[in-house]
Amino acid sequence: MQLSETIKLYMTKEQKNLIVMAMNGYISTVNSLVSVATNGTSISKYTTADVDAALPSALTNQCIRDARSIVNKYNKDCRKVSAKNKKLAKQKSAVTIKEPAIPVLKRPCCYINNQNFKIKDNYIDFPVLIDGKSKRISVRTSMTDRQKMIFANAKLGTMRIVCKGNKIVAQVVYEAAELQYSDDGNVMGVDLGIKCPAVSYCSDGSVKFYGNGRRNKYMRRHYKYLRKKLQKAKKPAAVIKINNKEQRIMKDIDHKLSHDIVATAAAHNVSVIKMEQLQNIRSTTRTSRKNNHSLHTWPFYRLAQYIEYKAKLAGIQVEYVNPAYTSQRCPICGNIHHANDRNYTCKCGFHTHRDLLGARNICNSTEYVGNRHTA
Structure with a gap:
């Protein structure tokens, strides 16, 4: 590598x-x-x-x-x-x-x-x-x-x-030398999102939430406001400088998130990390004025790449699974229905956080679609 x-x-x-x-x-x-x-x-x-x-x-x-x-x-x-x-x-x-x-x-x-x-x-x-x-x-x-x-x-x-x-x-x-993949170990499902940048669920039952989506969205809105202000003032050099600063901050956040995810996987003896293949996510996700800017500027692909290459260095394999209904399907009875904001409650009595449900279903998914990520 x-x-x-x-x-x-x-x-x-x-x-x-x-x-x-x-x-x-x-x-x-x-x-x-x-x-x-x-x-x-x-x-x-x-x-x-x-x-x-x-x-x-x-x-x-x-x-x-x-x-x-x-x-x-x-x-x-x-x-x-x-x-x-x-x-x-x-x-x-x-x-x-x-x-x-x-x-x-x-x-x-x-x-x-x-x-x-x-x-x-x-x-x-x-x-x-x-x-x-x-x-x-x-x-x-x-x-x-x-x-x-x-x-x-x-x-x-x-x-x-x-x-x-x-x-x-x-x-x-x-x-850089890559460690050999191990067949023995737990499986980790990682759900990527905007409000919660990442959630992991291991087959041993361990759960972890990563990052602060609200803070990230605030920073993006702040830099968007600064760019708009500088554009009106006709200061293109300052606009480029502000844009570069925002990109450096967001890349640093993604590096830290991916490092924490892989470190958690190594601590729990994970042999495979599963993620959604978020192909065409921007054209299939429901949008609104509130989250439209965040959705179309969020670096899903970059974060997935960082997780993938850091996992390879740690000897952990990365697989991509079909994302269909991962945030809607009940892992107990299999029924499919939408969550109420972040809360998911099923008729069978099962309830959990929506993003945690996604990570759990990704972990248990057998619908393998490849080892390449596309967005």
């Missing part, structure tokens, strides 16, 4: 200028190659000799690889759109889907493969162009003991140098 670590770079003024030039040259070269390829010229056999770039050959090679990848994805998207338009034409529909825009890189960055950089102690060595020649520079970093241990023992992948705010950081990909 591939993970990444972010390292802050402490550069001299000269080193910073060289790195900024490399990042700008990198995206300029990739965009140029993508433009050439989308205009009908094949770049499949391009080498560094075919590319005029103010970059070391190692970075130019990486530019060619990245451009090929971008063009392949663009061509794939174009074929999908073409197929959909043909289908619409057969149905005699007046609707036509526009072709995707040609991808353009805007954020300065550069990618360096694992053969062209070295991490030693608190320094990273990688090539840049100095006076027209490729030379390695050694940039000081600040790495934790954990990061040093990872880089010393793990197989490293690509390193990306990118601007993060006013700082320049290196993001290093590495291979």
Whole structure:
């Protein structure tokens, strides 16, 4: 499994200028190659000799690889759109889907493969162009003991140098070993929602509620209000800043939720975590003015992804089940009916919290639909 670590770079003024030039040259070269390829010229056999770039050959090679990848994805998207338009034409529909825009890189960055950089102690060595020649520079970093241990023992992948705010950081990909899945153990059902971000139910009977949905909704409303206010004041830079801050906060919340869920699973000897495959949830859920914004901005997919990759690292398998009637079916008698807000009461006398009912039914579900999540 591939993970990444972010390292802050402490550069001299000269080193910073060289790195900024490399990042700008990198995206300029990739965009140029993508433009050439989308205009009908094949770049499949391009080498560094075919590319005029103010970059070391190692970075130019990486530019060619990245451009090929971008063009392949663009061509794939174009074929999908073409197929959909043909289908619409057969149905005699007046609707036509526009072709995707040609991808353009805007954020300065550069990618360096694992053969062209070295991490030693608190320094990273990688090539840049100095006076027209490729030379390695050694940039000081600040790495934790954990990061040093990872880089010393793990197989490293690509390193990306990118601007993060006013700082320049290196993001290093590495291979993390996955534990073997165990067949022995409990099963955990996890129900994701808005009012209650997550509820877990284990086959041993243990229950846990995670997060505070009311606080999350308040934060989203607050940042939506700030964005609206700044948009009226015509301050687009401030709008982007506020939006980025909200995204960082919500990602941090999702990371903490997923960590707690997997830690609870490990503590209860869980071998399988089951979740709903929330496909088309935004088009099938009943909406209202009160929850419409929350529903259409809630990152169900991201939280499920975080749970999945953290579970893999812990040696716990993740499965997705059919979500139909998980919050309506009585686990005792099997009758189906709606809950009254958060309270679920069945004619047979069974009563519980609606989200806990969902987690319990997910845990007991045998309607396995795959190990990939879609939203």
